[in-house]
Amino acid sequence: MLYFLSCFLNVFNSVTKTTGSLWYNKLKIYVERYDSTMKARKNLTTRAAALLLGGIYLLIRRVITWQIPVSFIGTVFLFSLCMEGFDPMAALAAVLSGGLLIGAIFMATDYVTSPLTTKGQIVYGIGCGALTVLIRY
Secondary structure, eight states: OHHHHHHHHHHHHHHHOOOOOHHHHHHHHHHHHHHHHHHTHHHHHHHHHHHHHHHHHHHHTTSSOSHHHHHHHHHHHHHHHHHTTSOHHHHHHHHHSTTHHHIIIIITTOTTTSOSSHHHHHHHHHHHHHHHHHHHO
16 A cells, blocks of 8 residues: 555645645655555564563453453454455454554453453453454554
8 A cells, every 4th residue: 555655745746846735744744654654663562572471471460351452453463454455464464553552451451441251351352442443453
């Protein structure tokens, strides 16, 4: 998608020869911001590893159960895999980027909002993951 937007920007710029339009500048800022985040993958994997270690700690201490985070992250991975043309690296980047791990490990497992039964926790995690993908794409 980024390649398509970059090509569109180049064609749009060459046809109109104007770079002062507000729409063009907003789209250009979006493409540049996305490109800069793709260059910072090393930082993303470090943050993801720290969040996963925090989740493992909470699992060992029995503060949270595994059903909600695993179903949440698994649903996002599967739906992202379908949306990204069955590219596993793009789906993995969708899982490791943004606040998905924070949401899956720390926010979705909140005592007040999470269900008590195992089946309910799995359905809740799948619902949260599907809603996340729906908002992202």
